[in-house]
Amino acid sequence: MGWAAAARVLRGESAFKPEPVARPSVNLLPAAERRRAAPTVAWALAAAQEAVANSGLDAAKLAVVFASSDGDGDIVHRLCTALATPAAAVSPTDFHNSVHNAATGYWSIGARSPAPSTALCAYDSSFAAGLLEAACQVATEGQPVLLVAVDLPYPPPLAVHRPVQHGFAAALALEPGNGLEISVGHDAAPTPSPLPDFKGNAAAACLPLLAALARPGDALVRLPLADGVLQVRKSG
């Protein structure tokens, strides 16, 4: 877990060995919120906290873009199970945690940040859509933006409809003049993933970009974006 370990794998310095990841502890949150937060929120906040710490930016002033294709499958499963009973009585905590922007809501509470936040989905293109939204914010507002992406495997019986083997979360702090040039492209194939085990995990579609970031030097990465690609040119 964490960028240092991931970067070693992405540079080919250590092998990829999937192992169960315990729910990250989110010491950012007050005790009541820490208890209520769903696993996707815990993963998102752990990644976000590390990225912000490494960036040196002030979490309380940072706009946030949250990208996820599938949201929290455990909550969907519990809500749908409860709704199938005659009483249809759902947990109020599950319900308010079911919003797609739960992670940004908890983040803003934990980071005490009144800055704008958004949450989006574009199925398999969710990461690229998040990066595009974040890049447009950086370009037009001239402010840094925190991009967070997470997708976790769905529980049965939904898992068969959205097969995802491994959970994945990543966060990137983007600043104006950060050396990434982003454009929408068509008629080009996405860059293959360096870790095919993450196939089906929409958040992990950022892996080709992370592999480029883990190494020095120029790179051009193409991430899936609807029928086209999002081209990310990295210099240095």
Next chain:
Amino acid sequence: MKPLAITAYTATSALGRGLAAMLDALRRGAGGLKPNDFDRAELRAWIGRVAGLEDEPVAGALAEFDCRNNRLAQLGLAQDGFMDAVAQARAKYGAKRVAVLLGTSTSGILQTELAYRTKELQTLRYRYAQNLYSMTDFVRRALALEGPAMTISTACSSSAKVFASAARYIEAGVADAAVVGGVDSLCLTTLHGFSSLQLVSDEPCRPFDAARKGMSIGEAAGFALLQKNESAIALVGYGESSDAYHMSTPQPEGEGALAAMRQALARAGLEPAAIDYVNAHGTATPANDRAEDRAIVRLFGASVPVSSTKGWTGHTLGAAGIVEAVVCFLALEHGLIPATLNSSAIEPGLESQIVLQNRNSRLRHALSNSFGFGGSNCSLVFAA
């Protein structure tokens, strides 16, 4: 910001299909809420239901998208010549240069809810119904657009925030035009979920009223076409903020709402006195109405007319932003400030100028508020 033209728009809600039905209902004082008859109708509640969706499946090439939410999207797209207006933009800019940015809170989750009940999970088409992108994907294909696309899902501010994203996309040069809007349809998660939080009224919702008992849930589809152009109505400002307070309760002094409204005015280059009408989020829950009233009073005093149109359409959740934007467009175009329907005696202590009867008045600027769970706030300013 540079004004962004709104060259076409439409909304379909419990007030009817398209703009003429909405305007006519508003003028006649004919609200759209009815006693809950959705699904097994266990809840004593009033809902804003769009009639006839059961009989209008998504068929043909996009049939795999068939679900209540995409039926509503299909119905909404078919009104007011919206598809023709998009076709013109597509011809002018090219399909790859028109973005599709839409909001929803629950997409096609109803299909999954019902499959759990009937234990027929093999029938699920996750990507084409439950996934939040399903509706945007459907609309994009129905409009033959190939530009960047995403669903924004920030609960009840979703289809307001798409306007802000579209403005940034166009300014950053990622697109030349954008279809924005949102679709949210009745489902068990929201009906029973809001009920579990004791936020659902057993009578038609009465925003800001002393005797209000909570919200009424509705469903709607609405769309707008934004581009750099001349038009009668324009987006001139947007503001976004986070409450950083609580997942389902707004900050009591309305700090987040105030920040969003201030930002929207600053982007528009307008003083508070320039706003002629505020379409409030006004859900008719005590916490929302009080916090929003505080925020409005702190910014505008009692000088600006304020109404919530949730009593007409119900709270259409992820579609509320676009539905109320369209109410603002009609207000600007026809000089109509709609009443806060069902409300008659404002709660003592609320100080903003809440409009209880329809008013006719020439309007130049309208501001619309949308606030969601997770403390997600968005304010939009439109100009005529």
